[in-house]
Amino acid sequence: MSTDLASPAAQHAEPATDLAGRREVPFRGGGFRHRPMWYVGPVVFAGLLLLWELGSRSGVISPIALPAPSEALGALGDLVETGMLWRHLSASLSRLALGWSIGTCLGILVGLAIGLFAVARSALSPLVSAFFPIPKIALLPLFIIWFGIGEGSKVATLVFGTFFPTVIATYSGVDGVDRNLIRMGQSFGLKWRSIVTKIILPGALPAILSGARISASIAIILLIAAEMIGAEYGLGAYILMAGSLFALDQLIAGVAMLSIIGLIVAWLIGRAERKLLDWRL
């Protein structure tokens, strides 16, 4: 990039002796383009970790303010040894899987209904607009009364949290399906069912999947919040406990786990996208 930016200056500096003679057309394109550099991300990440570790060891970073990464790793090791890691992780992951999949399935169904039927659209889309901005965690006490202090209330929070973004993604996906393709289906006498399952759903799938990306992140955030409010096991409970004991190494270990879950979920959705949308590039 830097050479590209410097080149106009270089042209001006060139002597103008050959003004009328034959010369090559100066190249003015190039730049403003992204080349994939897969190694840069991990290198920056590793570099930051290394700096942090060095800072902690040399005493620049006080252990009271921030424990060294190696200590956080140690805390994680303890978790694995005592078997508590699996306990927390399984509790969190099962809530996440259950809540997210129920919320997503319901969301796709309702989103399809809004996309297909005028009545459903008039009835439900104002409701969706009204409920979407409510932070679902604020409703947790209500859910505890309705669904009990156990798993029910936490799963319900996730269901509600993932439901609305999925509804919106699905019906805007349905709205975005090329009308000409639907008209084509009608002109060949396709049944209503066929038009929905073979034209509208596949056409809306890219939007539904990018909605799934967003709802998965929302689900993780809500999961931790719900577990912090009332859970015995789960990463949220673990992080809260570590925080209140000022066991910062454990806190960092817990947060790192969350980050890893987020990465894995994003990777899984990326794989699903590549598999389901192989007809795109």
Place this chain on the structure above:
Amino acid sequence: MELIVEAVSHQYGATEVMADISFTIGSGEIVTVIGPSGCGKSTLLRFLGGLERPTSGKVFIEGAAPDGSLNPLTYVFQDFALLPWRTVEGNVRLVLDDHRLSASHTDEIVDDVLARTKLSEFRSAWPRQLSGGMKQRVAIARALAVRPAVMLMDEPLSALDSQTRELLMDDLVELWGRERFSACYVTHNLAEAVRLGHRIVVLSRRPGRIREVVDIDVPLSERATRMAELEVTQRHLWQLMRDEAREADRELLHVD
């Protein structure tokens, strides 16, 4: 089977789009409809296949559809309207799925239409991998699969470059020689109209009315070599259209 257009008029709100259009598409006959942009050609075609209803007037079918016709009135669209998530073969199968044919019969039809449109080796390709001309061939294969009685072609070659257009025109002529399908072929391209139409219906600018109906006696298969004779017809058509086109070009668009 004949398709009869009787006194069709249409309005979008206060805008009159077309007025009092009547003509007949006989069995085995290709009728081309030409006219300046915005004269309602494509809308007219949608009436013919029952995708839209005119404000007044009617479109009738007369006579039985040929045996085995799954979808007597079948469209070929300007933008091809292929499903990007289905392969070439999948796009053809789409229109057969709902007809409760046996698996072997379906396979037979698919093999046959792909062979006739010279697409057999591309059956598992994605639409995005195909050129415009190939995409339109797939759309034609799809249309042939349902054994149409009348093909409704909405500027099928307009999205293609001129060489591809020539090639596909030859293919269509060849296909007509074998199948003798009837068609209503809407276009704004005079050369296409003259090459493919047994009869040419010239529409005026909005509100579209029939200005003239021109019959061409030269057989389709001989037209490519007898362009000099057709040149006269084409010039006559251009004279009819030129003023309309100029006026139409200066009009503001009120309808979508």
